[in-house]
Amino acid sequence: MIVATAIAVAILFGAGAYLLLKRDLIRVVVGVVLMSNAINLFIVSASLRRGRAPIYPLPPDARVADPLVQAMTLTAIVITFGVSALLLSMVYRVYTSHLSLDLDDLAAAEERAAAADDREAIAQAYAREAAERDRLEVG
Amino acid sequence: MPGGATNLLAALLALAVAGPTLVAFVARWRVSFAPLLATAVAALTFVLSLALWLAGGAALDAPWAPSLGVRLAFRFDGLAALYAMLASGIGALTIAYATRYIPDHLRHQHRPPRAGAIFWPLMTGFMGAMIWLAAAQDLLLLFVCWDATAIASYFLIGFDRERGVAQRAALMALLITGVSAICFLVGALMVRAATGTLDVTLAAERIEPGAFSTVAVALIAVAALAKSAQVPLHFWLPRAMAAPTPVSAYLHSAAMVAAGVYLLARIYPLFLAAPAVQGALVVVGFASMAVGSVLALGSDEFKRLLAYSTIAQYGYVVVMLGLGGAAGLAGAAFYVVAHAIAKSGLFLTAGVVTEATGETRISKVGGLGRPLWLLAAASGLCAAALAALPPTVGFFKDELFFKTALTGGSLTTALALAGAMCTFAYTARFWIGIFLGPRRARPIAWTSSVLVAPIVVLGVLALVGGVVFGPLRSLAEAAGAVSAGEPTPIALGYHLDARPENLLALATWIGGAVLAVGVMRGSAAIGAFGAALGQFGPERAYDAALSGINALSDAIHDFEVRDLRSRIATILLPAGVLVLLNFWVTPNQGAFDPGRILWSDVPLLLILAVAAAAAVATAVPRDHLSMALLLSGVGYSLTVVYALISAPDVALVSVLIETLFALLFLGILGALPRSLLQRLAMQISTSERKRRDAIVAAITGLAAFTVCWGVLSKPAPLETAAAAQIALTPSAHAKDIVTAILADFRGLDTMGEISVLGVAALGLIALLGRRDAR
Numbered sequence: 001m002i003v004a005t006a007i008a009v010a011i012l013f014g015a016g017a018y019l020l021l022k023r024d025l026i027r028v029v030v031g032v033v034l035m036s037n038a039i040n041l042f043i044v045s046a047s048l049r050r051g052r053a054p055i056y057p058l059p060p061d062a063r064v065a066d067p068l069v070q071a072m073t074l075t076a077i078v079i080t081f082g083v084s085a086l087l088l089s090m091v092y093r094v095y096t097s098h099l100s101l102d103l104d105d106l107a108a109a110e111e112r113a114a115a116a117d118d119r120e121a122i123a124q125a126y127a128r129e130a131a132e133r134d135r136l137e138v139g
Numbered sequence: 140m141p142g143g144a145t146n147l148l149a150a151l152l153a154l155a156v157a158g159p160t161l162v163a164f165v166a167r168w169r170v171s172f173a174p175l176l177a178t179a180v181a182a183l184t185f186v187l188s189l190a191l192w193l194a195g196g197a198a199l200d201a202p203w204a205p206s207l208g209v210r211l212a213f214r215f216d217g218l219a220a221l222y223a224m225l226a227s228g229i230g231a232l233t234i235a236y237a238t239r240y241i242p243d244h245l246r247h248q249h250r251p252p253r254a255g256a257i258f259w260p261l262m263t264g265f266m267g268a269m270i271w272l273a274a275a276q277d278l279l280l281l282f283v284c285w286d287a288t289a290i291a292s293y294f295l296i297g298f299d300r301e302r303g304v305a306q307r308a309a310l311m312a313l314l315i316t317g318v319s320a321i322c323f324l325v326g327a328l329m330v331r332a333a334t335g336t337l338d339v340t341l342a343a344e345r346i347e348p349g350a351f352s353t354v355a356v357a358l359i360a361v362a363a364l365a366k367s368a369q370v371p372l373h374f375w376l377p378r379a380m381a382a383p384t385p386v387s388a389y390l391h392s393a394a395m396v397a398a399g400v401y402l403l404a405r406i407y408p409l410f411l412a413a414p415a416v417q418g419a420l421v422v423v424g425f426a427s428m429a430v431g432s433v434l435a436l437g438s439d440e441f442k443r444l445l446a447y448s449t450i451a452q453y454g455y456v457v458v459m460l461g462l463g464g465a466a467g468l469a470g471a472a473f474y475v476v477a478h479a480i481a482k483s484g485l486f487l488t489a490g491v492v493t494e495a496t497g498e499t500r501i502s503k504v505g506g507l508g509r510p511l512w513l514l515a516a517a518s519g520l521c522a523a524a525l526a527a528l529p530p531t532v533g534f535f536k537d538e539l540f541f542k543t544a545l546t547g548g549s550l551t552t553a554l555a556l557a558g559a560m561c562t563f564a565y566t567a568r569f570w571i572g573i574f575l576g577p578r579r580a581r582p583i584a585w586t587s588s589v590l591v592a593p594i595v596v597l598g599v600l601a602l603v604g605g606v607v608f609g610p611l612r613s614l615a616e617a618a619g620a621v622s623a624g625e626p627t628p629i630a631l632g633y634h635l636d637a638r639p640e641n642l643l644a645l646a647t648w649i650g651g652a653v654l655a656v657g658v659m660r661g662s663a664a665i666g667a668f669g670a671a672l673g674q675f676g677p678e679r680a681y682d683a684a685l686s687g688i689n690a691l692s693d694a695i696h697d698f699e700v701r702d703l704r705s706r707i708a709t710i711l712l713p714a715g716v717l718v719l720l721n722f723w724v725t726p727n728q729g730a731f732d733p734g735r736i737l738w739s740d741v742p743l744l745l746i747l748a749v750a751a752a753a754a755v756a757t758a759v760p761r762d763h764l765s766m767a768l769l770l771s772g773v774g775y776s777l778t779v780v781y782a783l784i785s786a787p788d789v790a791l792v793s794v795l796i797e798t799l800f801a802l803l804f805l806g807i808l809g810a811l812p813r814s815l816l817q818r819l820a821m822q823i824s825t826s827e828r829k830r831r832d833a834i835v836a837a838i839t840g841l842a843a844f845t846v847c848w849g850v851l852s853k854p855a856p857l858e859t860a861a862a863a864q865i866a867l868t869p870s871a872h873a874k875d876i877v878t879a880i881l882a883d884f885r886g887l888d889t890m891g892e893i894s895v896l897g898v899a900a901l902g903l904i905a906l907l908g909r910r911d912a913r
Contacts, residue, residue, distance in 0.1 A: 001734040001737075001740050001744075002734030003733045003848060004734075004744055005847070005851060006844050006847040006851060008747040008750060009847045010841065010843045010847065011840065012750065012751065012754045014836045014840025015754040015755055015757060015836070016754075017835065017839035017840065018758045018833065018835075018836035019758050021704050021707060021711075021836070022824075022832075023704065024820075024822065026763055026816075027766070030757060030766060030767075034754055034757065034770070034773065037754075037773055040777070041780065042850075044780075044781060044786060044789060046850065046851065053786070053787050054865065054876035054877055055875045056868060056869065056873075064876075065786060066861045067864060067876040068860055068861045068864060069861075070788060070877045071788075071881050073781075073789050074788060074792050074881065075892050077793055077796055078792065078892055079892060079895055079896075081796045081896075082895050082898075082900075083899065085903060086902050086906075088807050089807070089907050091807070092810060092811070092906065093906040095815065101819055102819065103702050103704060104702070107702040107703075
């Protein structure tokens with residue numbers, strides 16, 4: 001059972017990693033969700049102590065599934081939801097500001113912006129230098 | 140051990156940390172108060188060290204990381220006393236010198252006085268690190284102090300921030316001593332693997348000769364030799380002369396380079412298990428003597444000449460440690476002190492001459508003996524000590540050196556004589572070139588008694604040490620005894636007879652004088668030879684390695700910043716490869732347990748298979764709606780898994796979350812225009828790109844598999860924290876244990892989790908609420 005769980009975790013994780021490398025931002029988010037699912041499965045199966053559900057009334061000396069690991073998984077699932085919801089809304093926001101969700105388009109836009117910044121910085125440097133020269137000449 | 144001495148040691152170690160901290164705060168508050176305070180701290184450290192030595196030493200031992208067997212173990216033995224007094228004594232003198240030198244230096248460089256604020260805590264901090272290093276008994280503790288000295292040295296060499304030369308020199312010193320320090324760490328851990336302890340004394344008792352021990356000791360020796368600027372890792376030291384003169388006088392003649400031979404002396408008992416390494420020390424020492432001497436003979440710059448000379452002098456010490464014996468071990472300790480007094484005095488002299496004339500070369504000055512008579516006399520004593528003239532302390536350092544060399548046979552004796560002649564020649568050239576002959580430099584700008592006084596103290600010490608040599612002898616004997624593990628008596632004294640040491644000394648003076656005359660005639664030729672040597676030296680290899688690493692780093696960086704995908708790939712791929720490499724190289728017999736599959740597990744297996752299939756299907760390119768549904772499929776299958784492994788709470792939450800997420804996902808897909816989604820879905824990646832992605836994903840998955848399998852194979856602990864929580868739940872008036880944990884036992888965690896959700900919800904509102912496109 002151990003190796004079967006490990007294989008399942010690995011497949012989920014690998015599929016997530018594959019999607020993470022896509023150009024489509026929506027698929028990237030799906031990749032993150034898949035990886036998180038793999039990790040949740042990993043945490044919950046780390047208990048290894050199989051037994052009754054940890055809910056009273058319990059018969060004396062019963063084998064009880066590890067409640068601590070379950071509590072942690074529960075927390076992890078909720079946090080995962082918060083993170084992936086935020087990611088999805090960020091994807092939407094990227095669409096509204098760039099009208100594209102293609103990473104190549106976004107990278108090109110970023111480069112254009114950086115080039116514009118550079119041009120501005122160079123222009124400012126020239127202006128500063130000219131001002132300095134004027135000041136010295138006046139002085 | 141008396142209690143008073145232990146308290147004294149605790150005070151000394153505390154001062155080593157508290158002093159620099161106090162100086163740092165005061166320097167921030169009023170930079171003009173820092174120099175005097177730093178001098179006072181250094182002087183107090185010296186007094187404490189001296190008092191502790193007179194009290195007979197002490198030991199302190201406290202656990203640091205008990206699970207790793209690392210201890211804060213200190214013992215103030217003879218070796219510790221010698222190096223602690225060396226570091227604090229020379230430190231106090233050079234810091235006192237710097238109180239005048241640094242403000243003037245900053246003024247010459249057109250920098251504000253505030254820029255000096257960093258100098259004082261660094262100098263005292265370096266001294267503190269040396270104190271800790273000198274007393275440390277634990278190899279890991281030694282390593283930490285070792286690196287602390289390297290870091291202080293980096294900032295001190297690069298003190299003149301605006302000068303590129305200083306920056307490059309600082310980086311070179313840090314890389315050479317820092318990378319070799321990694322060798323020290325590896326060697327220390329190998330010693331621990333071989334002996335089960337990090338304590339130097341215990342390790343020496345337990346270590347067995349063999350290839351493993353030899354490699355371990357050799358690695359530690361590499362670090363020590365690099366720190367002492369020995370061939371072929373010597374080239375950082377001449378570059379480090381870009382530092383202000385007090386730094387050169389302190390770190391790069393007396394303290395930091397001494398740390399290297401200190402380490403060799405400290406781990407000396409380990410050499411019994413690695414005689415080959417000890418033999419190699421002799422070769423390295425003589426090579427350093429040769430290279431350092433030739434380059435020193437040919438250099439024209441004061442500080443450079445002195446730096447090359449330092450390489451050669453530490454070569455002497457390494458040879459003495461390599462040959463061993465009573466004269467060798469106690470002599471090495473004696474030599475380090477005598478050399479430190481003489482050499483730091485000469486460095487400080489170079490600083491005064493440069494400040495007074497603005498010149499840095501011997502050929503540009505001369506005849507300064509008349510106007511600067513006090514300086515000339517004081518530095519003359521230091522030079523006499525370096526050249527081993529009686530009645531200075533230097534005479535004995537060479538006597539001990541010759542005594543040791545004689546035990547090694549005729550070849551070592553001949554080489555020792557040649558080295559001593561060169562030392563005599565370049566020392567003579569340094570002193571005569573500055574103070575005698577025609578005056579070439581422009582008139583003297585100024586001199587300050589604060590700058591000359593420390594040199595006078597050092598010169599007097601060199602002279603007194605040659606007459607009243609008892610205290611230094613007993614200190615050196617105690618230091619040698621720590622290395623040897625038995626008493627190392629050395630007999631010192633002036634004898635007017637034809638014993639071999641005396642004959643060798645006489646030959647040194649005559650040969651050295653002849654050599655000095657020859658060198659002063661033809662120094663240009665030797666200088667050219669030295670420059671040619673530098674062209675093909677190990678510095679070339681360093682430069683090539685540095686630019687190669689730089690180019691590799693640039694290439695990786697350029698790939699990484701191209702876009703999000705390459706950024707992710709540069710994280711996933713190395714992480715996966717490292718995990719798999721680790722799996723491959725570590726012994727894992729029985730570490731992986733396939734586990735048993737019972738009939739009752741079949742439903743679980745089936746549903747895991749469904750989840751995996753859905754995950755694979757999600758990754759296959761198709762339209763976004765099916766992808767969203769398949770993703771939900773993965774989530775709901777996992778919900779069933781949670782239900783099957785008796786985790787009903789997790790399963791219930793998972794159903795809720797999966798439903799909410801599916802709705803949100805579909806909602807966002809609905810808000811995006813259909814044309815955009817179609818365009819994204821129609822994207823066709825090249826097959827090469829797909830293959831590359833698949834390889835990265837496969838490596839990542841494999842790494843996840845090995846980690847997961849390895850962790851799950853660990854046998855479950857019989858008693859877990861959960862048992863207590865199961866027992867406590869009824870008293871929390873709950874029936875569901877998971878609920879009790881979330882709401883009660885770990886309620887604070889849950890509050891944090893809810894805050895995360897709250898922040899995410901705020902983010903959602905902010906991001907989705909605004910409809911304005913650009």
